Amino acid sequence: MNSFELTVFIGLGALVAGFLGALTGLGGGIVITPLLTLVFGIDIRYAIGAALVSVIATSSGAAAAYVKEGYTNIRIGMFLEIATTVGAVVGASFASRLPASTISIIFGIVLLFSAFASSRPAPPAPRDLGPDRLAGLLKLDSSYPTAQGLQNYHVRGVPAGFSLMFVAGTISGLLGIGAGAMKVIAMDQAMRIPFKVSTTTSNFMIGVTAAASAGVYLQRGYIDPGLAMPVMLGVLLGSLIGAKVLPRARTSLLRVLFGLVVILLAIEMIYHGMTGRI
Amino acid sequence: MQSSPAAWTDQRVESIIANLLRAGVVLAAAVVTLGGIVFLVRHGRSVPPYAVFRGEPFELHTVSGIVQGVLGFRGRSIIQLGLLILIATPVARVAFSAIAFALERDRLYVGITLVVLTVLLFSLAGGHM
Numbered sequence: 001m002n003s004f005e006l007t008v009f010i011g012l013g014a015l016v017a018g019f020l021g022a023l024t025g026l027g028g029g030i031v032i033t034p035l036l037t038l039v040f041g042i043d044i045r046y047a048i049g050a051a052l053v054s055v056i057a058t059s060s061g062a063a064a065a066y067v068k069e070g071y072t073n074i075r076i077g078m079f080l081e082i083a084t085t086v087g088a089v090v091g092a093s094f095a096s097r098l099p100a101s102t103i104s105i106i107f108g109i110v111l112l113f114s115a116f117a118s119s120r121p122a123p124p125a126p127r128d129l130g131p132d133r134l135a136g137l138l139k140l141d142s143s144y145p146t147a148q149g150l151q152n153y154h155v156r157g158v159p160a161g162f163s164l165m166f167v168a169g170t171i172s173g174l175l176g177i178g179a180g181a182m183k184v185i186a187m188d189q190a191m192r193i194p195f196k197v198s199t200t201t202s203n204f205m206i207g208v209t210a211a212a213s214a215g216v217y218l219q220r221g222y223i224d225p226g227l228a229m230p231v232m233l234g235v236l237l238g239s240l241i242g243a244k245v246l247p248r249a250r251t252s253l254l255r256v257l258f259g260l261v262v263i264l265l266a267i268e269m270i271y272h273g274m275t276g277r278i
Numbered sequence: 279m280q281s282s283p284a285a286w287t288d289q290r291v292e293s294i295i296a297n298l299l300r301a302g303v304v305l306a307a308a309v310v311t312l313g314g315i316v317f318l319v320r321h322g323r324s325v326p327p328y329a330v331f332r333g334e335p336f337e338l339h340t341v342s343g344i345v346q347g348v349l350g351f352r353g354r355s356i357i358q359l360g361l362l363i364l365i366a367t368p369v370a371r372v373a374f375s376a377i378a379f380a381l382e383r384d385r386l387y388v389g390i391t392l393v394v395l396t397v398l399l400f401s402l403a404g405g406h407m
Contacts, residue, residue, distance in 0.1 A: 068292065208394065226317065
C-alpha cells in the first residue's frame, strides 16, 4: 500500500472509530491502536503516538461543549490534573523502556477493563455524606444543574481519588489513551462526585493529561505526521458526526456490539503480545 | 464601565475556556489538513515504512526543526506544526486558567494551576526522567 491508499483507509477506519466512540461513550482513541497494529501492521509505538493525538483533539472538542452546560467542575479538574499530568509523564517514560509485547498485553487488559467499566449504567446520585475537611480546604464542593434546579454536592475521599488519578495518568501516558473510564471511577466511586459531573470533568481533564505525555512522545519521535494526520482528522470528524446523531440514536444495541468488538480487540492484543507477534 | 474582579465569574471563565479549546482544535485541524494535502500531493505514491519503528528524524520532533521544515513548505512539517498547535491547546487552557484564578484572587488555585503548567512545560521540553 502506498501513502495515499494508507491515508484513505486509516482515515476511514478512524472516522468509524470516532463515530462509534462518541455514540457509545467509550471514546474513539481506544480502538485506534489495536486497529493500526492488528489490521495495518504498524509498529505499536507509532500507533500509540497517533492515537494520543486523536485523544487530545476529541477531548478538547467535547470539553468545549460540556464546559458551557455547567456540569464541569474546573477546580476539581485542575487539582486532580496535578496527579494525572505527573502520572502521564511517568507513563510516557515507561513506554520507551518496556518492550512492545509487554505494552500490547497491558493495552489488552486495560481495554477489557474499559469495556466492562463503561458497560455499567449511570449510578444514582450518591448519598451526600456532608462536608469533608480536605475537600473544603481545596474548595472542591460545588453544585450542578438537575431537573429540580441546582443541586449542591460535597466531595469526599480526596487522597484516594488523587492516588487513583495518578494511576489513570500513568496508564494514559503509557498507552496513549484517555483512560476516561478510570478517571470517572476515581471521581464518582472514590470521591462521591455526581456521575454527570464526573464524566464531564473527566473529559475536561483528558486533553491536559494527554498533552503532558504528548510532549514526551513527540520528543522521542513516536508521533509520525503521515499517520497522525488521517487518525486525528478521521476521529475528530467521526466524533463530531457521532455527537450530532447521538440525541436521536438508540444506542443500547450499538453499545453491546461495540463493547464486543473492543473485547475481541483486547484479546487479540493480549494474544499478539504473548506470542511476541507485535 | 470599570471591570471589577467580581466580573470574572466562573461562568465567564468557562465560556472563554470553551471558545479557546474550540478555536485551538479548529486551527490545528486546518493546519494538519493543509499539510496532509501537500504531503500526499508530493509523496502519495511512496511506500511508508511504518511496520518497523525507527523514530522520527530530528526535524520532525523538535520545535525548531518543525519550524524550519514549515518555512521550506514541507508537508510533514506542516502537519507536525498542526499537531503542535493541538498539543498546545490544553496547555494554553491551563495558562489561561492561572490568569483567571489570579483575577478571582484565588491564590490557592493560582498555585495549583502553576504546578500543572510546570509539569506540562517540563514534558514539552523533553521530559527526561
